[in-house]
Amino acid sequence: MAAAAGPDEADEAVRGTCEDASVCKRFAVSVGYWKDPYIQYFVRQAKERKAPEINRGKLEWGWRHLAGLKADKTSVHGQGYLIKAFLKKTECNCQIVNLGAGMDTLFWRLKDENLLPRKYFEVDFPMIVARKIHNIKSKPPLSKPIMESHSGDSLLIDSHSLDSSRYSIVGADLRFSSDLEEKLKKHNLDVHLPTLLVAECVLVYMTPQQSANLLKWAASTFPVAMFINYEQVNMMDRFGHIMIENLQRRQCNLAGVEVCRSLDSQRERLLLNGWETARAIDMMKVYSFLPQADVRRIEALEFLDEKELFEQLMQHYCICWASKDSSNLGNVLQHVPSHGNLMWTDWDWDVTPETTLCMQNWPKSVPVFQQTVLMASAQRSPCPVQELMDIDTKPKPSRPPWFERHVQPCMAELLGTALFIFVGCLSVVEDSGGTGRLQPALAHGLALGVTVAVLGDISGGHFNPAVSLGVWLVGGLNMTMLIPYWVSQLCGGMIGAGLAKAVAPSERYGNASGGALSAITADQQVPTALAGEVAMTSFLVLVVCMGAINRKTKTPLAPFCIGFTVTVNILAGGAVSGACMNPARAFGPALVSNYWDYHWVYWVGPMVAALLVAVLVRLLMGDQTTRLYLK
Numbered sequence: 294m295a296a297a298a299g300p301d302e303a304d305e306a307v308r309g310t311c312e313d314a315s316v317c318k319r320f321a322v323s324v325g326y327w328k329d330p331y332i333q334y335f336v337r338q339a340k341e342r343k344a345p346e347i348n349r350g351k352l353e354w355g356w357r358h359l360a361g362l363k364a365d366k367t368s369v370h371g372q373g374y375l376i377k378a379f380l381k382k383t384e385c386n387c388q389i390v391n392l393g394a395g396m397d398t399l400f401w402r403l404k405d406e407n408l409l410p411r412k413y414f415e416v417d418f419p420m421i422v423a424r425k426i427h428n429i430k431s432k433p434p435l436s437k438p439i440m441e442s443h444s445g446d447s448l449l450i451d452s453h454s455l456d457s458s459r460y461s462i463v464g465a466d467l468r469f470s471s472d473l474e475e476k477l478k479k480h481n482l483d484v485h486l487p488t489l490l491v492a493e494c495v496l497v498y499m500t501p502q503q504s505a506n507l508l509k510w511a512a513s514t515f516p517v518a519m520f521i522n523y524e525q526v527n528m529m530d531r532f533g534h535i536m537i538e539n540l541q542r543r544q545c546n547l548a549g550v551e552v553c554r555s556l557d558s559q560r561e562r563l564l565l566n567g568w569e570t571a572r573a574i575d576m577m578k579v580y581s582f583l584p585q586a587d588v589r590r591i592e593a594l595e596f597l598d599e600k601e602l603f604e605q606l607m608q609h610y611c612i613c614w615a616s617k618d619s620s621n622l623g624n625v626l627q628h629v630p631s632h633g634n635l636m637w638t639d640w641d642w643d644v645t646p647e648t649t650l651c652m653q654n655w656p657k658s659v660p661v662f663q664q665t666v667l668m669a670s671a672q673r674s675p676c677p678v679q680e681l682m683d684i685d686t687k688p689k690p691s692r693p694p695w696f697e698r699h700v701q702p703c704m705a706e707l708l709g710t711a712l713f714i715f716v717g718c719l720s721v722v723e724d725s726g727g728t729g730r731l732q733p734a735l736a737h738g739l740a741l742g743v744t745v746a747v748l749g750d751i752s753g754g755h756f757n758p759a760v761s762l763g764v765w766l767v768g769g770l771n772m773t774m775l776i777p778y779w780v781s782q783l784c785g786g787m788i789g790a791g792l793a794k795a796v797a798p799s800e801r802y803g804n805a806s807g808g809a810l811s812a813i814t815a816d817q818q819v820p821t822a823l824a825g826e827v828a829m830t831s832f833l834v835l836v837v838c839m840g841a842i843n844r845k846t847k848t849p850l851a852p853f854c855i856g857f858t859v860t861v862n863i864l865a866g867g868a869v870s871g872a873c874m875n876p877a878r879a880f881g882p883a884l885v886s887n888y889w890d891y892h893w894v895y896w897v898g899p900m901v902a903a904l905l906v907a908v909l910v911r912l913l914m915g916d917q918t919t920r921l922y923l924k
Contacts (some may be wrong), residue, residue, distance in 0.1 A: 296452060301402075305544035306543055307498050310545065311396065311417075316337065318330045318332055319337075324697070329398055330456060331434065333397035353441040375521050375563055375612075376487075376521070380403075380489075380522060386411060386487070387410045388410050388413070389413050389488075391491045392416050392467055393417055393467065393494070396425060401438050404442060406463070409442060411459075412459055413461070414456070414461050414463065414477060415461070416477070417464065418464065419465070423451050423452050424778055426454075426462065430450075440457075447653060453478070456481070464476075466506055470510035479636060480728055481824075484514050484515055487519075488519070490521070492521070493522075494524045496524060497524045499549050501549050501552050503548075505562065511567075512567030512617050516617070518615075518618075520563065520614065521613070522613045524610065525550070525552050526554075526575060526611040527807075528547075528553040531918065533550075556574070557569075563613060568686060571613065571614070571615040573614075574612060575607065596772060598852075602917055604632040635662035652698070659662065667914075702751055702752035703780075705751040707782070709747075709756045710782045710786055711785040711788040711792070712735075713756050713878075714786075714789030714881050715884070716736050716789075717878060718790050718793035719796070719797060721792060722802050734861075737860065739797040739856060744756060745851070746853070757782065759833075759876060760833070760834055760875075760876065762775070764837065765837050767911060767919055768842075780875040783876075786880050786881025787884055789881055790884070790886070791806055791881075794807055794870075805886055809888040810870075812867070812870055812871035813891040813894060822898075823897075825870040825872070826867075827901050827902045829862040829874050829902075831902040833862065833863060833874050833902075835860065838915075839914065844918065859874065873893075879892060
């Protein structure tokens with residue numbers, strides 16, 4: 294595991310993640326997700342059963358670790374294919390530097406497959422290295438492969454380092470690249486060899502500046518190199534915040550999490566620090582490339598009732614890979630052309646005419662490393678190369694522009710609120726008297742349902758300050774947008790009420806107080822009216838949160854469920870309080886018609902209701918990612 298900025302206590306928490314990850318990995322191996330005969334010598338068996346979501350997450354970790362080796366007839370994916378492709382392409386005339394290796398067993402598994410590079414380096418905290426060296430010295434299945442691959446003088450070994458001709462493990466702090474380079478060179482690091490650097494959940498524990506320094510050092514030190522990074526992504530959404538909070542409870546700070554905003558930010562970090570090309574995909578995409586037979590085998594191992602949680606987890610981890618090939622790797626390896634028909638048949642891969650055709654259609658601009666990655670997956674399903682090309686060679690959709698993220702949602706809230714309140718006020722003003730509450734109830738409900746359906750994908754379709762408060766409290770709205778939403782909704786309320794006044798006959802407008810809430814006429818009515826507003830708004834906000842926000846219960850019928858809720862509330866409670874349920878609906882007509890009697894009731898009631906619903910959803914009714922407790 295990687296070093297994190299901060300005092301010794303913070304570093305100790307990061308070191309603890311090494312043990313946790315290794316225990317989870319061994320449990321997943323014991324269940325049968327993949328084979329790793331060496332992990333048992335480094336870590337104890339877990340006492341309790343791990344959740345299937347974690348095991349499948351560790352299966353992804355296994356795909357990354359297994360270096361393309363066969364695991365129970367399953368060809369592994371992710372980083373593994375990148376590593377195997379690099380070794381095959383260089384004919385193992387290269388070196389691997391595993392940064393933050395922890396209890397990783399890749400060296401032993403590569404030796405079993407006769408795929409050892411010229412030298413394999415591991416780097417981690419001195420304390421973790423000391424423990425690993427102790428296990429190697431005391432366990433013959435670990436020490437014997439090192440001795441068998443060693444040539445020359447006797448091994449050099451002390452408490453914090455081990456150096457053989459093919460394998461070295463070094464205790465160092467990755468935050469200090471000059472110290473790291475000095476220690477690696479003492480163990481015969483050759484900067485002129487093609488070098489593969491691997492980092493797994495390492496950079497995220499370092500500050501952005503520290504990780505940038507490490508990446509710059511690697512890019513400037515090795516003329517021919519590839520960097521593979523596996524870590525978190527999409528960490529700015531609610532699920533990401535929960536992941537961060539869980540680690541913080543263990544005093545483990547993700548100091549570099551700001552770089553994990555998106556796949557784009559991961560790529561940008563590599564490109565800004567000296568790497569010539571950079572690619573990234575999330576682990577759910579890796580999972581989707583698996584052959585269906587392998588997926589069925591995996592899913593048969595354990596029942597998974599929270600598939601959505603697993604998908605969320607996989608969408609929050611990614612593989613990024615970058616290359617630097619100033620000396621042109623294609624020329625270094627004379628027998629492998631750098632473009633076109635690479636000698637895939639020499640790599641023991643099943644090359645079909647279909648995949649050959651895909652290869653011939655690759656643009657010449659595709660880099661050598663990218664061709665390696667594309668072909669590494671070409672045999673997994675009927676020609677997925679084109680799908681990977683869509684991911685890795687076509688322009689990535691950029692993050693929505695500032696206008697679409699901030700201005701457009703507020704405009705949608707203003708427009709939707711204005712239309713809803715215009716129709717609502719006009720229905721009250723023009724009520725013929727014979728329909729009672731039916732006309733306003735239908736007009737309000739249908740208008741709200743339609744506006745939510747039409748504008749909901751832009752802003753969420755709140756059109757109500759109480760709804761925005763409730764949605765924010767359950768994690769469905771960014772805090773920075775709450776106040777702009779409120780302002781937009783109140784302005785929309787004024788515009789809607791003003792339009793109703795402009796088109797309504799003045800006599801009817803005055804008789805109806807401009808559609809303002811006038812059901813409360815005496816102080817004695819206030820308690821029941823306030824209670825009615827709290828109850829009816831709670832119903833409305835609950836429908837919004839459960840029907841449109843909560844992942845487990847949300848439905849495409851949410852807009853009309855919301856509209857119908859308003860309709861039934863007005864029919865049932867219109868005589869009690871006016872069934873406002875919306876401070877913007879109260880504010881706009883009150884301002885335009887200058888009618889403020891008991892106006893505060895229509896603010897306090899809905900806002901209290903939003904708080905009550907948020908507590909209910911957060912504690913009891915929300916899905917696993919929404920609930921704060923009882924997970």
